[in-house]
Amino acid sequence: MNIVVLMKQVPDTYAERKLNPSDNTLDREASDAVINEIDEYAIEEGLRLKEAHGGEVTILTMGPDRATESIRKALSMGADKGVHVVDEALHGSCAITTAKVLAKALGTLEYDVVIAGLEATDSRLSVVPALVAEATGLPQLSGARKVTADGSTLSIERVTETGYDVVTASTPAVLSVVEKINDPRYPSFKGIMAAKSKPVQALSLADLGLAADEVGLAAATTVVDSFEEAPPRSAGTVVKDEGTGGSAIADYLASKKLV
Amino acid sequence: MAEVLVLIDSANGTLKKSATELLTAARSLGEPSAVVIGAPGTAAAVAGQLAEYGAEKVYVAESDEFEQYLVAPKAEVLAQLAGQAGPAAILVASTPENKEIAARTAFKIGSGFLADAVEIGEGGSVTQSIFGGAVSVSARVAKGAPVISLRANSVAASPQQGAAEQVPVEVSISDAAKGAKIIDRVEEAKGSRPSLQDASVIVSGGRGVGSADNFKVVEQVADTLGAAVGASRAATDAGWVPHTMQVGQTGVTVAPQLYIALGISGAIQHRAGMQTSKTIVAVNKDPEAPIFELADFGVVGDLFQVAPQLAEEIGKRKG
Numbered sequence: 001m002n003i004v005v006l007m008k009q010v011p012d013t014y015a016e017r018k019l020n021p022s023d024n025t026l027d028r029e030a031s032d033a034v035i036n037e038i039d040e041y042a043i044e045e046g047l048r049l050k051e052a053h054g055g056e057v058t059i060l061t062m063g064p065d066r067a068t069e070s071i072r073k074a075l076s077m078g079a080d081k082g083v084h085v086v087d088e089a090l091h092g093s094c095a096i097t098t099a100k101v102l103a104k105a106l107g108t109l110e111y112d113v114v115i116a117g118l119e120a121t122d123s124r125l126s127v128v129p130a131l132v133a134e135a136t137g138l139p140q141l142s143g144a145r146k147v148t149a150d151g152s153t154l155s156i157e158r159v160t161e162t163g164y165d166v167v168t169a170s171t172p173a174v175l176s177v178v179e180k181i182n183d184p185r186y187p188s189f190k191g192i193m194a195a196k197s198k199p200v201q202a203l204s205l206a207d208l209g210l211a212a213d214e215v216g217l218a219a220a221t222t223v224v225d226s227f228e229e230a231p232p233r234s235a236g237t238v239v240k241d242e243g244t245g246g247s248a249i250a251d252y253l254a255s256k257k258l259v
Numbered sequence: 260m261a262e263v264l265v266l267i268d269s270a271n272g273t274l275k276k277s278a279t280e281l282l283t284a285a286r287s288l289g290e291p292s293a294v295v296i297g298a299p300g301t302a303a304a305v306a307g308q309l310a311e312y313g314a315e316k317v318y319v320a321e322s323d324e325f326e327q328y329l330v331a332p333k334a335e336v337l338a339q340l341a342g343q344a345g346p347a348a349i350l351v352a353s354t355p356e357n358k359e360i361a362a363r364t365a366f367k368i369g370s371g372f373l374a375d376a377v378e379i380g381e382g383g384s385v386t387q388s389i390f391g392g393a394v395s396v397s398a399r400v401a402k403g404a405p406v407i408s409l410r411a412n413s414v415a416a417s418p419q420q421g422a423a424e425q426v427p428v429e430v431s432i433s434d435a436a437k438g439a440k441i442i443d444r445v446e447e448a449k450g451s452r453p454s455l456q457d458a459s460v461i462v463s464g465g466r467g468v469g470s471a472d473n474f475k476v477v478e479q480v481a482d483t484l485g486a487a488v489g490a491s492r493a494a495t496d497a498g499w500v501p502h503t504m505q506v507g508q509t510g511v512t513v514a515p516q517l518y519i520a521l522g523i524s525g526a527i528q529h530r531a532g533m534q535t536s537k538t539i540v541a542v543n544k545d546p547e548a549p550i551f552e553l554a555d556f557g558v559v560g561d562l563f564q565v566a567p568q569l570a571e572e573i574g575k576r577k578g
């Protein structure tokens with residue numbers, strides 16, 4: 001079973017994130033970059049499927065040059081190879097374009113399952129996996145807290161507002177996972193050494209048969225006209241409970257007309 | 260006046276609160292047309308309410324198949340209607356499933372998807388709140404009818420009579436859209452409390468609550484306030500409450516009028532789901548807990564002392 005994991009490099013959420021005033025896009029230089037946390041769960045699930053069913057795990061990323069660091073980290077967890085779609089012209093791509101580019105890159109690979117994370121911490125969209133399914137015409141199995149593979153049938157438990165749905169599809173299909181699904185492994189020393197010699201293929205737009213004006217800021221389906229920093233939350237009041245903490249909250253809520 | 264397509268969410272024959280908010284918001288952009296996609300009978304059950312909230316038309320796309328396949332068939336219908344109606348905008352409520360439907364619809368009709376709007380402005384431009392509320396962004400689509408998901412509680416719903424003329428939609432779902440088959444639906448959430456998505460007050464418990472049984476302390480506060488009950492991942496992972504109650508990055512994102520956090524430390528993934536709440540109250544025995552950085556009002560103390568007293572005091576005030 002060959003698996004492609006869609007992994008995104010994102011600014012560290014623990015650091016301050018900024019938009020770039022020159023073109024209103026995310027400033028990817030301003031902060032440390034890490035693997036989108038939930039994508040580590042996608043990688044782990046890919047590795048587990050490989051361990052159970054054989055095959056290879058390929059990491060597919062669209063992102064700037066420095067995303068290779070994150071690909072190396074994924075390889076050190078045990079993935080077999082990396083594919084890095086990298087091109088200046090991709091800067092500022094919207095979700096729909098991102099999905100189209102990822103679908104093109106998937107077209108160069110052989111796979112049975114595509115696994116993504118539920119949501120990127122920078123975009124907070126949770127739609128790229130559904131859009132990749134749309135762009136490839138493959139079944140969408142998103143929001144999985146459990147995945148089972150039986151021959152060419154995939155089955156997931158998809159989390160819903162009231163419980164979960166059991167959803168099945170034939171391979172190839174596009175999955176996305178939530179953090180309940182597993183506990184990602186840490187790279188071992190051996191894994192880190194091995195990762196250094198694993199292949200990472202860089203793909204440019206030309207390699208994918210795409211033109212510069214079909215992607216990036218120029219082709220974005222959504223446009224940010226302006227942004228402003230919200231006034232910081234004014235510091236609240238914190239009191240120590242001396243036996244009347246509960247009534248103090250009730251007083252506060254009453255003063256705010258919340259009770 | 261151009262139509263505005265509004266994807267309607269209902270359950271057990273009642274409109275979700277979010278649907279009434281969307282219909283209200285739609286009026287500022289054009290003529291609201293409700294789009295009901297579901298099993299046969301879904302539209303008839305909510306027809307009265309749709310009229311009450313100003314739907315001029317109700318597109319009725321009904322088939323058992325919508326319950327059998329995930330997301331893709333609904334996106335097909337919405338895109339088909341958009342092609343026919345030439346709407347000024349397409350509005351959906353910001354739930355995980357609706358966002359997927361909306362994005363796939365935008366892809367099909369060649370426009371763009373504006374996620375999690377907190378305000379809808381002229382011509383279908385939106386305001387979005389990003390980076391946990393630290394930055395407010397003004398955005399629009401580059402071309403075509405904007406497909407917008409609106410966050411719950413962003414607009415105050417107000418009734419306005421509409422004609423609610425029923426327009427049947429012929430449903431033909433492509434084979435490609437039948438790839439992901441729903442073979443079972445399991446309900447885990449129980450009870451009669453408001454849902455997290457709709458609630459204007461939420462009381463959440465975390466690891467500090469300590470056990471499933473102790474969660475009644477959280478529920479007691481919630482019930483005196485008519486609130487929904489939420490939880491941190493620590494509490495859902497421990498199995499004290501169902502995962503459907505998880506608030507946060509991989510749970511539900513909420514922005515109620517009031518959020519009360521009991522025994523929750525305020526990890527970044529939890530904050531991602533609740534930090535744009537209007538008023539935040541926290542009870543935690545650790546004065547260094549990061550949740551206090553967000554709290555408008557915090558009490559450093561034992562939740563088992565503070566919460567029951569709070570419930571009692573609110574009870575008294577309500578008389």
Ligand SMILES: Cc1cc2nc3c(=O)[nH]c(=O)nc-3n(C[C@H](O)[C@H](O)[C@H](O)COP(=O)(O)OP(=O)(O)OC[C@H]3O[C@@H](n4cnc5c(N)ncnc54)[C@H](O)[C@@H]3O)c2cc1C
Nearest residue numbers: 465466467491492493507508509510522523524529544562
């Ligand atoms: C990919 C990923 C996704 C995640 N998604 C989510 C998510 O969606 N939602 C989410 O919540 N978390 C999420 N997490 C987990 C998150 O990182 C935290 O582990 C979790 O939020 C901690 O829950 P907690 O605050 O209840 O527990 P803890 O951090 O253990 O905090 C418990 C708090 O209770 C206090 N306490 C203990 N006893 C008492 C008492 N008697 N009275 C008062 N206070 C008391 C303690 O001082 C402590 O501050 C995610 C993590 C990852 C890696």
Ligand SMILES: Nc1ncnc2c1ncn2[C@@H]1O[C@H](COP(=O)(O)O)[C@@H](O)[C@H]1O
Nearest residue numbers: 006007062116117119120125126127128
């Ligand atoms: N540029 C990208 N490269 C690879 N995978 C991506 C990219 N953007 C999004 N994804 C995948 O899609 C998931 C959801 O992203 P989003 O829809 O942006 O919240 C992520 O967790 C990734 O698995």
